[in-house]
Every structure is written in structure tokens, then in C-alpha cells.
Amino acid sequence: MNAGCSRIPSASSGVRSSIAKAVNLLRRPPPSAEGSRYPAFVLASEAPPQSVPYRIVRGKIRRGQTFYDLMVGQGMTPQEVLQITRAAKGIFSLRKIRAGHSYKVALDAAGRPDEVHYAIDAQRTFVATRTPSGFEAVVETDPYEIYEQRVEGVITSTLFEAVQATGEGPELAVKLAEIFAWDIDFNFDIRRGDRFVLLFEEKWQGGKFREYGRILAAEFVNQGEVMQALFYKSSDGKRGYYTPEGKSVQKQFLRSPLKFSRISSKFTYKRFHPVLKRYRPHLGVDYVAPRGTPIHAAGDGKVIFAGRKGGNGNFVKIRHNGTYMTGYLHLSRIAKGVRTGRKVRQGQVIGYVGSTGLATGPHLCYRFYKHGKFVNPLRVKFPSASPVPRNEMDAFRKVQEALLPQLLSEPRAYHVDRDDYLVGAIRHG
Numbered sequence: 001m002n003a004g005c006s007r008i009p010s011a012s013s014g015v016r017s018s019i020a021k022a023v024n025l026l027r028r029p030p031p032s033a034e035g036s037r038y039p040a041f042v043l044a045s046e047a048p049p050q051s052v053p054y055r056i057v058r059g060k061i062r063r064g065q066t067f068y069d070l071m072v073g074q075g076m077t078p079q080e081v082l083q084i085t086r087a088a089k090g091i092f093s094l095r096k097i098r099a100g101h102s103y104k105v106a107l108d109a110a111g112r113p114d115e116v117h118y119a120i121d122a123q124r125t126f127v128a129t130r131t132p133s134g135f136e137a138v139v140e141t142d143p144y145e146i147y148e149q150r151v152e153g154v155i156t157s158t159l160f161e162a163v164q165a166t167g168e169g170p171e172l173a174v175k176l177a178e179i180f181a182w183d184i185d186f187n188f189d190i191r192r193g194d195r196f197v198l199l200f201e202e203k204w205q206g207g208k209f210r211e212y213g214r215i216l217a218a219e220f221v222n223q224g225e226v227m228q229a230l231f232y233k234s235s236d237g238k239r240g241y242y243t244p245e246g247k248s249v250q251k252q253f254l255r256s257p258l259k260f261s262r263i264s265s266k267f268t269y270k271r272f273h274p275v276l277k278r279y280r281p282h283l284g285v286d287y288v289a290p291r292g293t294p295i296h297a298a299g300d301g302k303v304i305f306a307g308r309k310g311g312n313g314n315f316v317k318i319r320h321n322g323t324y325m326t327g328y329l330h331l332s333r334i335a336k337g338v339r340t341g342r343k344v345r346q347g348q349v350i351g352y353v354g355s356t357g358l359a360t361g362p363h364l365c366y367r368f369y370k371h372g373k374f375v376n377p378l379r380v381k382f383p384s385a386s387p388v389p390r391n392e393m394d395a396f397r398k399v400q401e402a403l404l405p406q407l408l409s410e411p412r413a414y415h416v417d418r419d420d421y422l423v424g425a426i427r428h429g
Helices: 013-027 067-073 078-088 159-165 170-179 390-408
Strands: 055-060 102-107 113-119 124-131 134-141 145-154 195-205 208-222 225-233 239-242 262-265 268-272 279-282 285-288 294-296 301-308 314-319 324-331 349-352 363-370 373-375 413-415
Touching: 067 078, 067 113, 078 124, 078 134, 145 159, 159 170, 170 195, 170 208, 195 390, 208 390, 225 390, 301 324, 314 349, 324 349
Parallel strands: none
Antiparallel strands: 055 102, 102 113, 113 124, 124 134, 145 195, 145 413, 195 208, 208 225, 225 239, 262 285, 268 279, 285 363, 294 349, 301 314, 314 324, 324 363, 363 373
């Protein structure tokens, strides 16, 4: 534990978790009348149109549907659609409407569209309103209020269950796992009694919780090793997590290509093969997960094979540089766009868990190669990504000093357009 982050000395970890949970409930804004922590998406603007509507039609954009199709289908003339398109110029391109986004059309007593709402995202709504001179268009905003929250917990079984035991949602567990994904394989490395502390943002709108924002500071104690991470935004807009010396928490390779699963077979030179019924080397690590679970590229690289290959089933192999390659076997299918010769990015979904080839059930056999030879991916030490630029170290040190003590500080609310918040990352071995 960093000396600058004092704990509650007389309380056990479980008691501190209960205290943190109770404090969090007091810190959050009161829930809406519906009381839902995870409400359905609502439009940013519910203001009534200028005339009293005869009825309101609500729906979601269908795949392949255009704004013209939507409006003509609601009784608008092509000329009126053109008026809205012209009014929207410079405000929002109606070619960018997306399937699944919500819309609302207010019809007057004659059944003509009088006002149109299209939800661009959770904070912005495109609104076109009929006036005596034609349609006018605006983009209305309903900004989030951001609340800082602090929570801590202890691992008793899985990370998901530990986070949910604090009263938080599974999305926060995913965010935490992504921060330390280069150092901890959350399928294999975590142990009962591991601990975590988080300082994070919650986004609220209209008295309702909408989603989690950034994790500003995180601590994870894994098998006695204390790791701390602070989010830092550099002057050129690059965002990431860094050690107190300014080294990136991110490594060249992810520790695991699956976010959450379990290991069924480890790297060994002698394993009884369940299909072939004889002993042979198993030069990879098997991760058991439900069929269709996304598989992520362990690092940046170029696909040198993507297709069916004998006992490997559906197989993807990636060359990362002159030293390292990775292989992904038994996929149910290969992700769209992933094929031989294509480049992939670290964390990109390259396929999905399956049982093709010589496999008795859905799992991923993950292989790691160094200089063309198989090596145990659970034992490889990976180099870090680029550190904080030397000319930004003074700013980074201020971030350390400002943010670490806030692991125990009171929250404050501010609008999401405040993007100059001091943030950065730390790890102590």
C-alpha cells in the first residue's frame, strides 16, 4: 500500500467494504421515481412540440432504414424531408442515423409529422420542428453529471461476484480487469483474499444512473503484490495508465486472450489427449468458456493464417514482430474481416470460442511462440509499452500527488465537458 493512501486501521477488509458500500449510497444522487439503477434508454428531450400532438409514434431505426424512409413512412412529403435535410446542414448529418437508435415523431391532428426527435447518443438528440416557414432543426443536449465514487472489496470466488457484492455492476469489474490485464490473468492468477480499491466516475442524467465513466484510480492486491493504477491524459490527448516512474502499465501482450474463463489444461510436454486417447505434448493453454465467447488478439500484429487447419479446427495465427507469434485454435468461427495478410490491434476480437477440430467441448487452445518455438504463455515476461514522455514528467508527478489521496476523499459532481481532470498510474512491487 502506498504510504500516501491511509487505510481505516481498525476495520477488517469486509467491514471496510460494507462501510464503503453504505457511504456510496449516501454519495449518489437520489433515484428517480422508477428507482431503476439501470433504466432503459430514454430520449434526451421530452419537451412537447409547439402544437398539441394528436399522437406520438416511438420506435427504433431498422437496419438499412434511412431518414428519408422513416419520414415518408410517417406521412411526410419528400419536399418536407428536403427542408429538414437543409435545416440539419452543419448541425447533424442525417446520413449518420444508425440502426437501433431511438426516434420519436409527434403527429398533429391531421396526422402530419409536426416534430421529429432522433437520439444521436445518450446526451444528444436531433430535433426538427415544423414552423410556419418550414422545418427548423437543432441538436439538444442533456449532459451527464459525473459523481466520483469509492468502493473496495475482497475476492472470495470471482472478480464479478466481489464487485457485485459491493453494490456495483458487472461493467465495473470488466473495467477493472482491463486496467490490469497485462499483469494479471483474471482466469488464473486471482486468489481468495485478493483485494481491490477503486475511485471511479458514475454518469447520472435526470436523476438516473446511466453508466460508469473512467476509473480514476485503482488498487489490486494479487497474492500479496500491490498494484496501483491512475489514469493520465497527456498534452497530446493520449490516455493511459502509468507506474510512478512513468512506465506504462500496458504491455506488449495481454496476459490472456479471454477476459473471463477458466484454465482446463496448462502447457506441458506430456498430456493424455481426450480425443486421440494417448499421451502427447500440449504446447499451449486451454481456456474453457461458453461457445461464442469473444477471443481477443493478444497484441498488435499481422494475421499469417486464418482458416481451417486439421485438428486445430478454425485457427488464427498472428505474427507480432520478428520474435513473437500467437495461435488461437478450435474457434467456432473467425471474426469478420480477420483473414490472412490483415493487420490486427491488441484487444481486437479475432474469433469466438468453439470446439472445431480435435476438441471434446468449447474452449480456446492458446499458443505462444518465441523465435518460432512454443513457450508457456503463463510464464512469459512481456516488455512495457511507451512511457510518459520525458517532457511531461513534471505534470505527471502533479497527477500522482493530486489523485492518490483521493482514494479516500469525498466525491464531487461536475459536467462531462470538464475534460482536464488530473489523472495518471502507479504500481508498487
